[in-house]
Amino acid sequence: MHHSPAGENYMSYPKGFSTWIVTLDHKRIGLMYLASVLFFFLVGGIFALLIRLELFAPGGQYMTAQQYNEFFTYHGTIMVFLVIIPMIPAALGNFVLPMMLGAKDVAFPRINLFSYYLYCAGAIIAVSTMFFGGVDTGWTFYTPYSTTTATNSALMLCAAFIIGFSSIFTGLNFMATVHRLRAPGQGWMKLPLFVWAIYATSIIQVLATPVLGLTLALIAIEKTFGFGIFDPALGGDPVLFQHFFWFYSHPAVYIMVLPAMGVINEIIPTFSRKPIFGYKAMAGAIFGIALVAFVVWGHHMFTSGQTDFVNMLFSLITMFVAVPTGIKVFSWVATMYKGSLHFETPMLWAQAFLLVFVIGGLTGVILATLAADIHLHDTYFVVAHFHYVMVGGTLMGFMAGLHYWFPLMFGKMYNEFWGKVACVIVFIGFNLTFFPQFIAGQKGMPRRYFDYIPEFRIYNELSTIGSALIGFGFVIALFYFVYALVWGKKIVGKNPWRALTPEWEADCPPATENFHHDVVVTHGPYDYVGERA
Amino acid sequence: MADKVTAFKEHHHAHHFRNDEHQFETAKQGMWVFLLQEVLFFSPLFVGYLIFKFMYFQDFHDASKHLDWVMGAVNTVILIVSSFTVARAISSAQKGNRDGVVENLIFTFICGLGFLIVKYLEYSHKFHDGLLPGHFFSNPELLETAPHANLFFTFYFLMTGLHGIHVVGGLVVFAWLLKRALNNEFGPKYYTPLECAGLYWHFVDLVWIYLFPLLYLVG
Amino acid sequence: MLEMLKDLLPTAATEAARQWDHLFWFLIAVSVVFFLIVMVPLVVFVFKYRSRAGRRPTPIAHNDTLEILWTAIPTVILMGIFAWGWIVYKDLMMSAPSNSMEIKVMAQKWNWTFQYPDGRTTSNELFVPANTPVKLLITSKSSDVLHSFFVPNFRIKKDAVPGMYNVAWFNSNIVGQHIVFCAEYCGAGHSQMKAKVVVLDPERWELWQWGKEIKLPEWVGFGGMELAASSSTTASAGTETTGIMAQNSQIHADLMIKQGEKVFRSKGCIACHSAAGDSVGPSHQGLFESKVLLADGRQVVADENYIRESIENPMAKIRKGFENRVMPPYPGQLSDEEFDALVAYIKSNR
Known part of the structure; x- marks a missing residue:
C-alpha cells in the first residue's frame, strides 16, 4: 500500500468499488462493518417494533403465536450476534483502535478482512433461515426445545457458529495489535482507556466464544443426527447445555458493554477538559469485570434445578461484578467534578448512558440476589434489566462514540441541534419503553409471552408507545447523518474536540496510512492540565 | 546438502511493521492466541466427556474396552514422529537448507495421511460393530449390559472427529507450505508460515496425547 | 403511599x-x-461546572x-x-417440612397435571387446603421440553426438566385462586400454559375431597382473569387434613407400596436386596432420607432422585462397601408408574 497523494484520503484513494471489497485498510473494513451493523440494527429494530405492536393489547392482534415467537427469535439473534457484539469493537474499534496506537493498521489485515466476510456469510445464512423454515427457539437455543422444534434451528446455529468465529478473529487481531503495534513511548499506562476496554473484550472473545461455537455445533448435530448429549431419553442432560451456553453468553454481556464503557472513558474527560479520575482503577476495573465474567454464569440458572449450594456460590460471586462497575460509575462522575463541561452531542449521549446504565447495573444487583431472582427470573423484569444494560449501555455508548468519531471518520460534521434532539427523543423513548417493563415483570409477567392477562396491559401500552419514540429518534439520526455525509460542511483543520489521544493527530478524514508522520507518544491520553474553557 | 546454495526469494515485511522480526513475533503471538482459542474450542467436549464418565462410570468403562488401543498407540507414535519432523523442517529453513524443508514436510504429510488411514480402519470397524453415537447405537452386547455406552461413542466420534478435522486441516496447510517451499520461499530470513504451522501441528499432537489415554486407556 | x-x-x-x-x-x-x-x-x-468564559478546570486525577x-x-x-x-x-x-402434602407436578406442552397423594389427578387446577405445607415434585414429561412452574403470589418458580424431579414448596394462608404461569419458553402455547392453585378453607377442602361441587373462591390479584375485583379471605389457622384425602392417601400409599413390593419381586431386585440387612447389595431398610456414604467418600441424602438414579444407573453413586458388586442398570425396563411404586415401597421401609 502506498501513501495517498496530497489532497486524497483513505476514502478517496485508491478509487473504485473493487478496491473496497478487497481492502486491507482497517478504516475501510471498519466502515464496512459500520454499514452492515447499522443495516442489521434496522432489521432487528423492525422486528422489535413488530413485537411491541403485537403486545400493545392482550390477545392475538396481527400475527399468530408462532409468528410472534419467530419474530422475537430474530430480534434477539440479530441484535445480539449481528449488532450489539460487533457494534463497537468491530465497527468503531476497527477504525479507531490502531490509530489510538499510532499504528498504520491492525496486526493482521487479511484476517481482519476475513473476519468481516465471515460476519457477512453468517449474516446471510441467519437471514436466509427466514425463507427456509424460520426459527422459533429464542436466541438462547435451550434444549430440548431447539433440538425438537419443527423450525430450522440447525441453520441458524450454523450462522451463529460462523459469526462466532468472526468475533474470535477480531479479538485475536486486536490482542496482537495492542501488544505489538503501540507507538514508541506508549506504555501500558499511557493507553487510552478505550484500548484497555477493547483489549479486555478481545480476551473474552477469544476465550469464551469458542465454547459457544462448539456448543452450538453440538446442538446442530443433535438436532440433525440425534447424538444424545442433551437428550435425557438417551442418557444426556439438557441442563448441561445451559451451563455451556451461559459460560459464553454471560461473558458475552461484557463483550457488549465493556467497549461502551471504553467509549465513555474517552468522551467524559475530553468534554470535561480534565484528566480521567483514577486511571489505574479504571483500567483495573475493566479487567476485574472481565475476570469475574467467567465465573458467574450459573446465576442464569437459579431455577433450573442446580443445587442450592451452587446457587449460593454463584449469587455470592455475582455480587462482585457490582464493585468494579461501581468504581467506574463513581469515577466518571468524579471526572466531571470541577471540570469545564461541554455538552455537544457525544457528551449528551454519554450522560444518557450514565443515567440508564446506573439503573441497569442496580437492577442487576437485585437479580443477583438469590431469593429475589427466583420470582423475577424469566419475567419482564429481566427483559427490562438487560435492555437497560445493552440498549441503554451499549447502544448509547455506541451512539456517543459514533458522534464523537464521526468527524474523524468522514471529515464532516453533523447538525449539532438535530443531534441533541435525537438523543433526547431516544432517551425519553427508551425509558418509556423499558421502565414499565420492570413493573410488569415484578408483578409476574413472564417473558416471551405472545398473550398476556389484561392486568399487564397498561405497562405494555406505555412500552409500545416508547418503542415508537425510540424508532422516531433513530430515524432523525439517520436523516442528519445522511445529510451530513452528502451535504455536510467539511471540517477545517483537525481534532474538533481538542482531544489528546493519538487518533486525533490524523487528518479528518485520515490519509490512507493514517498519519503523515511517525506517532510518538509523549504525554498521557488525558493530560488536560489547567487549560481555559 | 546444507552446503548447496539456494537463492531464496526476497521477502518484504508488511507496511505496518517496523521490520521482519517485528512481523515474525507478531505472527507468532497471533498463532498462540489462536491456539488458546482452540483449547477452549475443544473444552466443552472434554468437560462433557468427564461429566458423563463420572455419571455412567461402569458403562463408559465397558464401552472403552471396545476401542482398539493398539491402533490408538500406533497413531500416537505417528503423531509424535510427525511433530518431530515438522520441527526439523523449521530448523532446516533456519539453516537455509531447502531440501531439508521439503523432505521433512513430505514426511510430515505422509504421517498425517497415515494417521487418517488408521483412523479410517478404526471407524469402519466401529460402524461394523454398531458402536455408534446416540440412537444409531446398535451393538447388541453393550445394549444389554451398558445402556449408556451410546453416549461414550457419541463422545468418541465427536472428539476424535473434531481432532481428525484438525488433522485434515493440517494436511492442507502442509501441502500449501510444500508448494511454497519448492518455490524457494522459506529461508533463514523468512519462515513465519512454517513456524506457525509447526505450532499448530504440535497442538494437534497434544490434543491426541490427551485423547488417547482418556478414551482408550483410562476406561 | x-x-x-x-x-x-x-x-x-x-x-x-x-x-x-x-x-x-x-x-x-x-x-x-x-x-x-x-x-x-x-x-x-x-450546572455548576458547565464551561463558560474564563472557567478553568482543576486537574484532579485521583x-x-x-x-x-x-x-x-x-x-x-x-x-x-x-x-x-x-x-x-x-x-x-428449601424449607418444605417433612409432613408436607406431596403433589407431583407434570408439565407437558401445554398444560399442567397435578397428582395428589391419594392418586387422583387434576389438570391445570391444583386444589390445596389453606395453612398446610405443600411440597411440589416438578418434572416434565420425557420427550417434552423445559417448562417452569411460576406462582407469582407465592414468589416461587422452578423449572420442569424431563427426567428430573425439582422441588418447590409453599404454605398459603390466603384462600383464593392463585395464578400459575409457565415461565420457561416452550413454543406456540407458552403464554397460554396457565394454571391455578386453588387454596381452600377447611369446609370446601372437605367437600372437594369427596368430589362434591364447590363454589370456587375469588381470584387473589390478577383481576384480569375475572374482571371483578377480588377480596381474599384468610382462613382460620390450623386446618387439618383429616378428611377423605388423608384416608385415601393412606390407602393409595398402601396400594403403591404393595405394588412396589410386587415389582421388587418380579423384576428380581429381591435376589440381591433385602429389607433385613445388607446382602449382595445394600439393604433398603431405613434408606429413605438417610445419609449414604459413597465409595468415593462423598455423602448424599437418599431422596427420590437418588433412588431413581440408583435403579436406572446403579454405578453412578456406589455405596461404600459395595465397590466390587455389579448391578445391571434398568433404564427403559420400568415404566414411570413402576418406578413410582418401587420408590414408594423403598420409602415405606423406614
Missing part, C-alpha cells in the same frame, strides 16, 4: 412471600439511594481515600444483600 407500593407486586400469599417482599423493597431502597448518590452530584456538576471508600463500602453492602438473599431463599425454596 405504601398502599401504592403494594400494588406494584402481586399479593403475597405465603409467609415466605412476605419475607421476599421485605427483601425486595429493601433492594429497591438501596438502589434508589445509590441512584441518588450518583445522580445528585451529576446534576449539580452539569483521590485514594475516595477510591478506597467507594470500593469498600459497596462491597460490604453487597455482602449484606447476598446474605439476606440467601436467608430468604432458604425459606422460600
Whole structure:
C-alpha cells in the first residue's frame, strides 16, 4: 500500500468499488462493518417494533403465536450476534483502535478482512433461515426445545457458529495489535482507556466464544443426527447445555458493554477538559469485570434445578461484578467534578448512558440476589434489566462514540441541534419503553409471552408507545447523518474536540496510512492540565 | 546438502511493521492466541466427556474396552514422529537448507495421511460393530449390559472427529507450505508460515496425547 | 403511599412471600439511594461546572481515600444483600417440612397435571387446603421440553426438566385462586400454559375431597382473569387434613407400596436386596432420607432422585462397601408408574 497523494484520503484513494471489497485498510473494513451493523440494527429494530405492536393489547392482534415467537427469535439473534457484539469493537474499534496506537493498521489485515466476510456469510445464512423454515427457539437455543422444534434451528446455529468465529478473529487481531503495534513511548499506562476496554473484550472473545461455537455445533448435530448429549431419553442432560451456553453468553454481556464503557472513558474527560479520575482503577476495573465474567454464569440458572449450594456460590460471586462497575460509575462522575463541561452531542449521549446504565447495573444487583431472582427470573423484569444494560449501555455508548468519531471518520460534521434532539427523543423513548417493563415483570409477567392477562396491559401500552419514540429518534439520526455525509460542511483543520489521544493527530478524514508522520507518544491520553474553557 | 546454495526469494515485511522480526513475533503471538482459542474450542467436549464418565462410570468403562488401543498407540507414535519432523523442517529453513524443508514436510504429510488411514480402519470397524453415537447405537452386547455406552461413542466420534478435522486441516496447510517451499520461499530470513504451522501441528499432537489415554486407556 | 407500593407486586400469599417482599423493597431502597448518590452530584456538576468564559478546570486525577471508600463500602453492602438473599431463599425454596402434602407436578406442552397423594389427578387446577405445607415434585414429561412452574403470589418458580424431579414448596394462608404461569419458553402455547392453585378453607377442602361441587373462591390479584375485583379471605389457622384425602392417601400409599413390593419381586431386585440387612447389595431398610456414604467418600441424602438414579444407573453413586458388586442398570425396563411404586415401597421401609 502506498501513501495517498496530497489532497486524497483513505476514502478517496485508491478509487473504485473493487478496491473496497478487497481492502486491507482497517478504516475501510471498519466502515464496512459500520454499514452492515447499522443495516442489521434496522432489521432487528423492525422486528422489535413488530413485537411491541403485537403486545400493545392482550390477545392475538396481527400475527399468530408462532409468528410472534419467530419474530422475537430474530430480534434477539440479530441484535445480539449481528449488532450489539460487533457494534463497537468491530465497527468503531476497527477504525479507531490502531490509530489510538499510532499504528498504520491492525496486526493482521487479511484476517481482519476475513473476519468481516465471515460476519457477512453468517449474516446471510441467519437471514436466509427466514425463507427456509424460520426459527422459533429464542436466541438462547435451550434444549430440548431447539433440538425438537419443527423450525430450522440447525441453520441458524450454523450462522451463529460462523459469526462466532468472526468475533474470535477480531479479538485475536486486536490482542496482537495492542501488544505489538503501540507507538514508541506508549506504555501500558499511557493507553487510552478505550484500548484497555477493547483489549479486555478481545480476551473474552477469544476465550469464551469458542465454547459457544462448539456448543452450538453440538446442538446442530443433535438436532440433525440425534447424538444424545442433551437428550435425557438417551442418557444426556439438557441442563448441561445451559451451563455451556451461559459460560459464553454471560461473558458475552461484557463483550457488549465493556467497549461502551471504553467509549465513555474517552468522551467524559475530553468534554470535561480534565484528566480521567483514577486511571489505574479504571483500567483495573475493566479487567476485574472481565475476570469475574467467567465465573458467574450459573446465576442464569437459579431455577433450573442446580443445587442450592451452587446457587449460593454463584449469587455470592455475582455480587462482585457490582464493585468494579461501581468504581467506574463513581469515577466518571468524579471526572466531571470541577471540570469545564461541554455538552455537544457525544457528551449528551454519554450522560444518557450514565443515567440508564446506573439503573441497569442496580437492577442487576437485585437479580443477583438469590431469593429475589427466583420470582423475577424469566419475567419482564429481566427483559427490562438487560435492555437497560445493552440498549441503554451499549447502544448509547455506541451512539456517543459514533458522534464523537464521526468527524474523524468522514471529515464532516453533523447538525449539532438535530443531534441533541435525537438523543433526547431516544432517551425519553427508551425509558418509556423499558421502565414499565420492570413493573410488569415484578408483578409476574413472564417473558416471551405472545398473550398476556389484561392486568399487564397498561405497562405494555406505555412500552409500545416508547418503542415508537425510540424508532422516531433513530430515524432523525439517520436523516442528519445522511445529510451530513452528502451535504455536510467539511471540517477545517483537525481534532474538533481538542482531544489528546493519538487518533486525533490524523487528518479528518485520515490519509490512507493514517498519519503523515511517525506517532510518538509523549504525554498521557488525558493530560488536560489547567487549560481555559 | 546444507552446503548447496539456494537463492531464496526476497521477502518484504508488511507496511505496518517496523521490520521482519517485528512481523515474525507478531505472527507468532497471533498463532498462540489462536491456539488458546482452540483449547477452549475443544473444552466443552472434554468437560462433557468427564461429566458423563463420572455419571455412567461402569458403562463408559465397558464401552472403552471396545476401542482398539493398539491402533490408538500406533497413531500416537505417528503423531509424535510427525511433530518431530515438522520441527526439523523449521530448523532446516533456519539453516537455509531447502531440501531439508521439503523432505521433512513430505514426511510430515505422509504421517498425517497415515494417521487418517488408521483412523479410517478404526471407524469402519466401529460402524461394523454398531458402536455408534446416540440412537444409531446398535451393538447388541453393550445394549444389554451398558445402556449408556451410546453416549461414550457419541463422545468418541465427536472428539476424535473434531481432532481428525484438525488433522485434515493440517494436511492442507502442509501441502500449501510444500508448494511454497519448492518455490524457494522459506529461508533463514523468512519462515513465519512454517513456524506457525509447526505450532499448530504440535497442538494437534497434544490434543491426541490427551485423547488417547482418556478414551482408550483410562476406561 | 405504601398502599401504592403494594400494588406494584402481586399479593403475597405465603409467609415466605412476605419475607421476599421485605427483601425486595429493601433492594429497591438501596438502589434508589445509590441512584441518588450518583445522580445528585451529576446534576449539580452539569450546572455548576458547565464551561463558560474564563472557567478553568482543576486537574484532579485521583483521590485514594475516595477510591478506597467507594470500593469498600459497596462491597460490604453487597455482602449484606447476598446474605439476606440467601436467608430468604432458604425459606422460600428449601424449607418444605417433612409432613408436607406431596403433589407431583407434570408439565407437558401445554398444560399442567397435578397428582395428589391419594392418586387422583387434576389438570391445570391444583386444589390445596389453606395453612398446610405443600411440597411440589416438578418434572416434565420425557420427550417434552423445559417448562417452569411460576406462582407469582407465592414468589416461587422452578423449572420442569424431563427426567428430573425439582422441588418447590409453599404454605398459603390466603384462600383464593392463585395464578400459575409457565415461565420457561416452550413454543406456540407458552403464554397460554396457565394454571391455578386453588387454596381452600377447611369446609370446601372437605367437600372437594369427596368430589362434591364447590363454589370456587375469588381470584387473589390478577383481576384480569375475572374482571371483578377480588377480596381474599384468610382462613382460620390450623386446618387439618383429616378428611377423605388423608384416608385415601393412606390407602393409595398402601396400594403403591404393595405394588412396589410386587415389582421388587418380579423384576428380581429381591435376589440381591433385602429389607433385613445388607446382602449382595445394600439393604433398603431405613434408606429413605438417610445419609449414604459413597465409595468415593462423598455423602448424599437418599431422596427420590437418588433412588431413581440408583435403579436406572446403579454405578453412578456406589455405596461404600459395595465397590466390587455389579448391578445391571434398568433404564427403559420400568415404566414411570413402576418406578413410582418401587420408590414408594423403598420409602415405606423406614
